[in-house]
Amino acid sequence: MTTSETSAASQTSAESHTGDAQTSADPQTTGAAAALAAAEEIVGADRVTRGGPGDNTGLFRQRDTAATVAPRTAEQAQRVVKAFAAAGGEVSLHAYSTGRNWGLGSRESATDNVVALDLSGLDAIRDIDVAAGWAVVEPGVTQGHLAGLLADTERMVNVTVSTAHSSVLGNALDRGVGLRHQRVEDLVGLEVVLPDGELVHVGWWPEGDRKTPVYPHTLGPSLVQLFVQSNLGVVTGATIRLLARPEALRVVRLNYTPENLGPATALLRRWVAQGLASGVPKFYNPTAARGYGSAPGQFLAHVPVDGTAASVAALSAIIADEAVKSGVFTEVSTTDATDPDAPHHEVTSLVERSYLGDPDVSDRVFEQKMGMRADQLDTDLGFLFFLPLLPFTAEAVVTAERLLGQVHAETGVLAGGTGNVLGDDLVDLVVAMKFDRADAQAAHRALDRLYELFAEQGFLPYRLDVDHHEWIDRVGGRPSARAFARRLKDSLDPTGVIAPGRYL
Known part of the structure; x- marks a missing residue:
């Protein structure tokens, strides 16, 4: 896999976001046909399917994909790459792992004229x-x-x-x-x-x-x-x-109203900066918070604290005490996970288990948020991600929420926003948009506006979806650094064997 479960691509206009599949290409040139024939010999004909990897929940344009090759071992994958290198760039390989890069393209490639390399069978x-x-x-x-x-x-x-x-x-x-x-x-x-x-x-x-x-x-x-x-x-x-694995862990759950977004953010940053919180504290705007049982119109924060049992008890009590005294929060709880009678007991218990390394194999929280099973997303749901970085300041967080409101007013698309606190000064904002598949054009107009509005504020994306890969030259660092990266690509891969357009 080149870097993720999918890659970035070229179309940006809302008109290109229909989700209609193009007719998959069939390699016409000798080198490409020979490479695909060699791949069938390497992995077996039953592991090569004609056409692309199928639907994607973001309803991005399906790329022109000749076939999908699914090796079982790293040695087979290596031999497949060698076969396509011999084709001299007539067709490129686009690799993905399990293909669940939802909202950013799923399994789609950056460009057309590719063969997909499905690495999900390398599962050892x-x-x-x-x-x-x-x-x-x-x-x-x-x-x-x-x-x-x-x-x-x-x-x-x-x-x-x-x-x-x-x-x-x-x-x-x-x-x-x-x-x-x-x-x-x-x-x-x-x-x-x-x-x-x-x-x-x-x-x-x-x-x-x-x-x-x-x-x-x-x-x-x-x-x-x-x-x-x-x-x-x-x-x-x-x-x-x-x-x-921590000896003990507790999640402090906090709810607050929109007018207290700034003060709540300032308090959360103080707790992080002073070492009271552990891991990645998270905060959710009202749209995202509904997936965790919050009342309509309420923001939510999860503040994890871990360590020894004694330190967890002390630190969570300090956070709860300060939160209550601040008057900023409508609800403060340190016992939702441990009290079976607490209103948010089940979901908070699952959240705490996730912080302790248990991804909830039954996907209960995931299905509650998405409204369906994971294997249904690409065929049944419309879903997009936008992933910018923010300074961890009250002003930046309030501005970001205002921009989400502006996009809602302009397009009618309501976005959930989840802030992942990555340190004293940095927040990864996960902007998620669920939409009816018939409304794909409006959702993609909203996505385009998110890129534009957030970039104007200096809130730049740290991951790109398949229809915005050209943004790498707008927000991907200084031109000299981009030129150097492309020199590396040209040196290692002069004929574009692997995923042209994927960040480089």
Whole structure:
């Protein structure tokens, strides 16, 4: 997989967002046909299907995809890449893991004229050392699978609040956010097939004959990050850091009204800056908060506290005491998860378990928020994501909520906003829009406006959907850095074997 479970693409106008599939291409040139024939020999004809990867919940334009190839092993994936490298750029490979990059394109590629490389069949946990805190996983390993293996141990995986059946590696390579920190921080080593088919290992990799400290950078340039949000290679495995499981954890649940958004944000930042909170505290606007049982019109914050039992009791009591005395909050609770009679007992219990590394294999919270099972999203739901970064200030958070209101007024599309607090000064804002599939054009107009309005404020996206990949040149750093990145791409992949248009 190049960096995530999907990639970025080119169309931006609302008129292109119909979701109508184009007729899938059939390679006409000798090199492309030979590469596809070679892929069938490598993986078996039953693992090659003509046409693209199917529907996507965002109703982005379906790309012109000749076929989907599904290897079972990293060795097969390497041989497939070599076969397409021999085609000299007549057709490119677009790789994805489990394909659940919902709202950003699912399994769609950045450009047309591709063959999809479905890596979900690479689903082995090759090695694991719980005591040392690492596991070697393949792209098809889900967070539910890895978390289940760690149950009742002193280690846990940094899970997200998405479905338990999403890829650990795919999400990390696109800088997804877990409940402990950004998942890219969990990548300590990568196995990568380069565009010419060479297999390399970068960063830290286990050595069978000796124990070395888990450290991702090695001596010299740190190469792991070259393959995060890039198309410089196909990642077929990774060493993932396993986190120490806290002895105790509690989530303080806080509700507040829109007029107190600024003061509540200031208090939350103070608690984070002073070390009272742990992991990734989260706050939700009223649309998003409804998925966690909040009353209409109410904002919600989840403030996790972990450590020893004594420290958790003390710190959560301090936060609750300050929250009550502030007069900012309509509801303050530290016992929702432990009190069976609490109004939000079930959902808060599941939230606490997620912070402790349990991704809720039954997907109860996920289905409550989405209104359906995970396997229904791409065919039955309209759903889009926009993912900007904000300064963690009251002014920025209030401004962001105002912009969501402006987009609602202009387009009629109501967006949920979830703030993931990544530190004293940074918030990842997850803007989610559910829509009727018949209203796709309005939803995509809203998405276009979100890009425009947030960029004007300096709130830039840290992940891109498949119809806004050209924004990489508008918000992706200084021109000299972009030019340098493209020089790397041209050097490693001069004929565009791997995912042209994917961030590079």
